[in-house]
Amino acid sequence: xxxxxxxxxxxxxxxxxxxxxxxxxxxxxxxxxxxxxxxxxxxxxxxxxxxxxxxxxxxxxxxxxxxxxxxxxxxxxxxxxxxxxxxxxxxxxxxxxxxxxxxxxxxxxxxxxxxxx
Numbered sequence: 001x002x003x004x005x006x007x008x009x010x011x012x013x014x015x016x017x018x019x020x021x022x023x024x025x026x027x028x029x030x031x032x033x034x035x036x037x038x039x040x041x042x043x044x045x046x047x048x049x050x051x052x053x054x055x056x057x058x059x060x061x062x063x064x065x066x067x068x069x070x071x072x073x074x075x076x077x078x079x080x081x082x083x084x085x086x087x088x089x090x091x092x093x094x095x096x097x098x099x100x101x102x103x104x105x106x107x108x109x110x111x112x113x114x115x116x117x
Contacts (some may be wrong), residue, residue, distance in 0.1 A: 023054065024064045030085030031078035034071050044085045044098045049090055064093035 029035055030044040042050070054061055067082060086094065 007026070021058055021060045022062045022064070024066075025050075025083075027062075027065045027069055029071065029074075029078075030082045031074070034074060034078055037073070038068075038071070044081065048088055061091045063089075064095070065089075065091055066095040066097065068097055068099050074099075 025047075027042075027047050028038055028040055030047075032043040035043055048063065051063060054063065067086075069082070
């Protein structure tokens with residue numbers, strides 16, 4: 001069973017009767033610039049504050065998220081921002097995926113791509 005938290009909710013207890021102690025929230029990245037390009041409404045600071053509130057409301061909560069590396073135009077500095085976010089967030093589970101083009105997505109048409117190492 002999953003609970004989907006609509007955008008704009010400040011924490012899982014807003015408007016919910018009973019909350020499972022597990023959340024899978026696709027943060028995607030920590031870089032404000034990349035999140036804006038991905039059309040994500042929050043930034044790293046917002047997400048760290050959400051994590052803090054979720055843990056305050058439900059200390060036993062398990063938090064999982066997914067992240068994209070190698071998004072078109074991602075710099076080494078932005079990758080380091082992501083690593084700093086992961087250290088600060090102390091998530092219980094993390095999925096990390098290399099960017100891959102998706103038909104119809106704007107980023108597919110962008111020329112700047114990260115090289116594979």
